[in-house]
Amino acid sequence: MAGASQLSIPVILGTPRQGRLSEHVARVMVEQLCKRGHVVTTLVDVRKLDLSSMDAGEAIKDAGFSESMLRADGLVIVAPEYNHGYPGILKHVLDSNLKEYIHKPVGLCGVSAGGFGGTRVVESLLPVMRELGMVSIFWDVNVSSAGKAFDESGNLLDQALPRRIDKMLGELVWMARVLRYGRDNVAVSDPSTSMMCSACGAPMNQHAQKVDFSSPRTADPVFYGTLQEIHQCAGCGNVQMRPAVAAQ
Template sequence: MSESPYRLAVIVGSVRDGRFGPVVANWFCRQAGQRADLVVDLVDLAHVPAALGGAPGTVTPTAASGAASGAAYSAAEVPFAERIAAADAVVVVTPEYNHSYPGPLKAAIDSVGAQWHAKPVGFVSYGGISGGLRAVEPLRVVFAELHTVTIRETVSFTGAHACFDAAGEPVDAGPVNRAATAMLDQLGWWAEALRTARTARPYGG
């Protein structure tokens, strides 16, 4: 592991019953967890009351939180805003619902303000024929308003259920693993650069 790994928050954007998001997110966390330059915090919005119209900004970490990298989070509730504040980079795992992204994801994003500033955001999407990319495009506009830098490279799954086997591994792992590596390489560059910049000079958002 590097001397100063960056902290990556991976947000599971769907909260629907029967959702496929955790399969995709857990695969991505396994990919990220193989790298020495980061630690992973898995943030599942199904456990974020703010995303469901309850008490704002609170999340109960799941057993998988940080499991890929040993990130230290207790079983106590940790405010969602604090987890975003602690992150040096974010990846949003989102499905496409009706040519866009889930409403609870928007609610969670909007529950946080300055904690997003001057941080890179990447996207892993899944869906039908578009692979969820019609959810990613409007998210780029939302995150631009929040003073983030969105990463060009993405990972997407067309016909997502057929893309994974019963063990939650991609049926054709090579292309998506390479896509994940390309995105994480770019994300890491921005995470290190922006962390250094925020340390040297507060961001004036």
């Protein structure tokens, strides 16, 4: 979470491939976000996150990435289409967090060599976004024939791209504001006892319950996973999760 009137919207560049054209698209995305005075952004490059491939999920959290997701009010994912799906490393990175994403909007940008603008990677990401607790928006960005959108040096040739990006960002920012208000102020209809923020001591707002399937040992027989409460601190932006009491 950025300052009271500012929104934090990081951009995840979802491929480590050498020579990736998605990097140019992500750069334009960051430039367009920076033009919005009330938005702060950073580029999160999956290539720079050295997550273990010997484990998965929250066990391999990268502290910097988790902090960036926890502070985020929304997210943009720039994902190339690889064999009609998303790069495995992007999923590996996304799977390393959960509570950090909940009730945050996500804008998806597909990049492809072919003529469908990464629509298949966008479609394949949607159920993942939903299960991670993010809120997908109805604007996407699609970059077809990515090789023609930039010159050899990465300079933008497709002059319509910033306008298309901007339309998506307009909707994303609106959703980010609304959902930030909701996380801070609107409680679930059946909140449990309030939780105090471990960072600043203020009472937190319980804005969601979410089944966490990553710990089969503590699975609730009703929900087949662990039912977790998600609490947000309006004061400092901290997010905490704790198992819900059994009756709920």
